[in-house]
Amino acid sequence: MSTFSIPTRSEVTSGNQAIFDNLQKGLGFVPNLYAYFAKNDTALGDYLALQNRKSSLKAKEREVINLVTSQINGCRYCQSAHTVLGKMNGFSDEQILEIRRGRATFDSKLDALAQFTAAVVINRGKATAESIAAFFSAGYTEANMIDVVIVIGDKIISNYIHNLTDLEIDFPVADEL
Template sequence: MKTFSIPTKEQVSETNQAIFTNLEKGLGFVPNLYAYYAKNETALGDYLALQNRKSTLKAKEREVINLVTSQINECRYCQSAHTALGKLNGFNEDQILELRQGAASFDSKLDALVKFTASVVENRGKATEASKEAFFAAGYTEANLIDVIFVVGDKIISNYIHNLTDFAVDFPLAPALEKQL
């Protein structure tokens, strides 16, 4: 069975070394996922540009999408990373677990976002009419819909990379859920 390794700063291109330096300054470390992208000359920079693009969605809403998508795709790395980021964006542990289980009883607008995101991911972009109607009834716009798809796409990239490689999770491990979405 092939094993996948995380490159060190010295093993990546000069361009990626500069990105590592910026990540170390901003985050205090280079997450294994980002380091793995650096095995490709342009993937890390491209991915960070996608992830950091301007959005009509608030950071908290993007974390909802990240958590739901990562749960459906069963990516332990992203579940763990976004549990930590979700806490930094104001969610508590119980709320994060509820989001990962497919609901947000604590916020009706976020609940519509959870259900819409789950429908998008589970149905490969063919969300149910009910989830679309609830999404728009909650106050989201077509511009928000586009941004939801950008965040889902971003997260699918990460989920698939980790699910294929299964390198070490370097965030506190998110608790496993008894039932999947």
């Protein structure tokens, strides 16, 4: 159990209270990890701005990156949250498990993306020449590559915060691999 506490709405700044209200309206709840960001005056707003920025990648592609990165970083919270989001984006349970393993054999373009993401995360940005070539051969561009790295960075932030705090997972807990 975590020794870190999740702030309530009344314990955060008025700016963060407004964000809590928007999350409550949009999601029906304030996820614990988001609430924890609100212990800092600007972190929750900054993080959500990064997460919701315009991207050259489709939502499904971003979920591939989120699932692969969260698996490699061992973040159970984000594995669980992105399993829910992956299903909302049309992936089956089996496909999500395969993506978490760094593959997507059911779709050649997503497979190149999953393998590229795994190579970037595992090698801290020094992806293999093969994964880079396969990524571009699959039809991705340099603009896409930049967006992949930004999504990885976004996910590393949340993975590390959860791995440090071990906050309660308030999503259905994803299966272990």
